[in-house]
Amino acid sequence: xxxxxxxxxxxxxxxxxxxxxxxxxxxSISTYLNWYQQKPGKAPNLLIFAASTLQSGVPSRFSGTxxxxxxxxxxxxLQPEDFATYYCQQSYTTLYTFGQGTKLEIK
Amino acid sequence: xxQLQESGPGLMKPSQTLSLTCTVSGGSISSGGYYxxxxxQHPGKGLEWIGYIYYSGSTYYxxxxxxxxxxxxxxxxNQFSLKLSSVTAADTAVYYCARLGTTGSQPIDHWGQGTLVxxxx
Numbered sequence: 001x002x003x004x005x006x007x008x009x010x011x012x013x014x015x016x017x018x019x020x021x022x023x024x025x026x027x028s029i030s031t032y033l034n035w036y037q038q039k040p041g042k043a044p045n046l047l048i049f050a051a052s053t054l055q056s057g058v059p060s061r062f063s064g065t066x067x068x069x070x071x072x073x074x075x076x077x078l079q080p081e082d083f084a085t086y087y088c089q090q091s092y093t094t095l096y097t098f099g100q101g102t103k104l105e106i107k
Numbered sequence: 108x109x110q111l112q113e114s115g116p117g118l119m120k121p122s123q124t125l126s127l128t129c130t131v132s133g134g135s136i137s138s139g140g141y142y143x144x145x146x147x148q149h150p151g152k153g154l155e156w157i158g159y160i161y162y163s164g165s166t167y168y169x170x171x172x173x174x175x176x177x178x179x180x181x182x183x184x185n186q187f188s189l190k191l192s193s194v195t196a197a198d199t200a201v202y203y204c205a206r207l208g209t210t211g212s213q214p215i216d217h218w219g220q221g222t223l224v225x226x227x228x
Contacts (some may be wrong), residue, residue: 034214043203043221044154049214087154091213094167098154 002026006099013025017078021102023071023088032092035064035073037100039084047086048073065074078104109134111204111219119226123192129204130184137162137182142207144215145178145189147200155200159207160187189214202206 003026013019023033031051036044046055048064051071061076075082083106088099115127136143144159154181158168168176177190191198202224206217
């Protein structure tokens with residue numbers, strides 16, 4: 001199995017801050033990497049696919065970079081609605097796996 | 108707009124077989140181009156892939172659950188289903204049905220709202 005490790009596991013930030021979340025794969029996954037946002041009691045929501053392509057309707061303050069084993073999700077200027085848990089997910093192998101999540105909290 | 112809705116029992120006893128159905132609206136399962144999937148989330152935890160099914164009936168299951176999982180599709184009802192046998196408390200989770208693409212990074216672009224299944228004696 002490909003292990004996906006996110007850092008940090010939790011993060012406190014303020015509205016307007018620039019925030020970066022990292023996801024590392026246990027082996028190279030090219031750009032077969034997707035990012036999701038999940039709010040309490042809700043299903044995850046696709047933000048970015050193929051490492052850097054913004055899903056339709058997602059604000060442009062979200063961006064993704066990376067390839068191989070190291071990936072980042074950046075929120076350029078935090079908005080109140082961005083406080084949530086973020087997951088990365090690899091689809092390089094058929095056994096898709098998710099990172100453990102990064103909980104973004106209000107400072 | 109495609110929508111997915113899970114249905115099934117909320118409470119089960121150990122050793123029973125969990126059966127969940129996902130009804131898809133706003134799009135046809137049989138049109139192809141997507142895998143139809145089940146994903147679960149243990150309380151307060153991360154996401155676990157259970158498997159997926161294509162409209163043709165071909166499947167892929169997570170090896171860790173494969174011995175207990177069966178998925179099926181009913182294109183006439185635009186539904187797909189999950190059966191998980193011999194459940195234990197460790198199967199208590201929110202179960203999501205979802206749609207993912209068959210090409211590229213295969214993102215999961217539509218999710219059901221999720222249904223909580225609790226296993227308790």
